[in-house]
Amino acid sequence: MRDAMSDQSISEIRRDLAAAYRLIALEGMDDGIYTHISARLPSGPGGEQRFLLNPFGLRFDEVTAANLVTVDETGAVIDDPYGAGVNAAGFTIHSAVHMARHDAVCVLHTHTVAGVAVSSNQEGLLPLNQWSAQFYDRIAFHDYEGIALNLEERARIVADLGDKSVMLLRNHGTLLLGRSVAEAVKLALNLERSCKAQVAALGMGLTPVVLGHDIAEHTASQYQSMYDSYEQKGKPDPEWAAQLRRLDASAPGYLG
Ligand SMILES: [Zn+2]
Numbered sequence: 001m002r003d004a005m006s007d008q009s010i011s012e013i014r015r016d017l018a019a020a021y022r023l024i025a026l027e028g029m030d031d032g033i034y035t036h037i038s039a040r041l042p043s044g045p046g047g048e049q050r051f052l053l054n055p056f057g058l059r060f061d062e063v064t065a066a067n068l069v070t071v072d073e074t075g076a077v078i079d080d081p082y083g084a085g086v087n088a089a090g091f092t093i094h095s096a097v098h099m100a101r102h103d104a105v106c107v108l109h110t111h112t113v114a115g116v117a118v119s120s121n122q123e124g125l126l127p128l129n130q131w132s133a134q135f136y137d138r139i140a141f142h143d144y145e146g147i148a149l150n151l152e153e154r155a156r157i158v159a160d161l162g163d164k165s166v167m168l169l170r171n172h173g174t175l176l177l178g179r180s181v182a183e184a185v186k187l188a189l190n191l192e193r194s195c196k197a198q199v200a201a202l203g204m205g206l207t208p209v210v211l212g213h214d215i216a217e218h219t220a221s222q223y224q225s226m227y228d229s230y231e232q233k234g235k236p237d238p239e240w241a242a243q244l245r246r247l248d249a250s251a252p253g254y255l256g
Contacts, residue, residue, distance in 0.1 A: 011065075013039050013041060014066075014068055015065045017039045017052050017106070018254045019181070019244055020037045021054060022247050022254045023189075023243055023246075026250065026251070027189065028112075029112045029188070031110070031112075032059070033057055033058065033059065035109045035110055035111055036054060036090050036109055037054070038051050039051065039052045040098055040105050040106075044078075049072055050070055050078060051091075053094075054068065054069070055069055064253065064254055067082040069081075069082065071088075071091065075091040075092070092148060093157060094109070095154075097157070097177065101158075101161070101177060104177040104178065105178060105181060105184075106176075106177070106178040106180065106183070107177055107184070108177075108178065108188050109173060109174070112173070114196040115173050115191065115192060115195050116172065119174065124168055125168065125194055125195065128194075128197060129197050132194035132197065133211055133215070133220055135191060136216035138165070139166050140160055140162060140167040141160065141167065141169075141170060143170045144169070144170045161175070165177040165178070166187060176188045176191065179231040182237055183230070183231055186239060186240070
């Protein structure tokens with residue numbers, strides 16, 4: 001497994017995580033002060049685990065690279081430039097996933113209308129289009145147990161996730177893991193488009209054309225190869241560079 005920290009500096013991770021909050025807000029995929037996006041930092045001088053999280057109570061469009069809070073795996077604050085602390089309860093799912101999945105730099109959780117709608121159906125996400133084919137046979141599910149605060153559910157979430165990077169939280173939302181912040185955001189944006197398209201297609205009252213196994217699997221493999229080229233081979237990622245330029249133009253304060 002690749003060392004997730006090998007080729008990104010702390011300042012780049014802070015920039016990318018702030019960009020993630022701003023992009024999710026720009027796309028209307030935030031939910032007030034709820035849901036979180038977290039990023040793993042390189043271990044501290046004593047080998048301690050460190051993660052970045054948004055300051056408690058800030059909207060996603062108020063998050064900057066400079067005001068992100070550093071916490072340990074329990075959500076205890078290590079560094080807090082803004083001084084508002086973090087929502088430690090909201091970090092419980094993230095910390096469990098981070099501790100189980102060292103291949104993931106970023107854990108991104110959303111409550112979007114389309115994501116919740118698709119998660120609420122038994123069939124989950126169908127391979128109805130190019131976006132959703134990316135996720136074919138690659139989605140984990142976790143059944144709803146109420147607001148996720150207890151330690152026992154953390155273990156079940158990790159077990160349900162297994163080695164997948166995309167999970168539909170039944171009746172609740174979505175969870176994405178990225179080998180970089182950029183990858184988690186790209187997955188989240190494509191999953192959202194997939195869910196919106198499914199809601200639209202199934203709402204037309206006509207007969208949807210569901211892609212067959214072979215073509216859906218082929219398409220998912222194509223996406224996987226493209227993503228691997230950025231994450232494993234260090235190829236420059238023009239999609240993420242374009243998203244950062246989008247923020248330079250529309251939210252220039254995101255670096256703080
Ligand atoms: Zn949630």
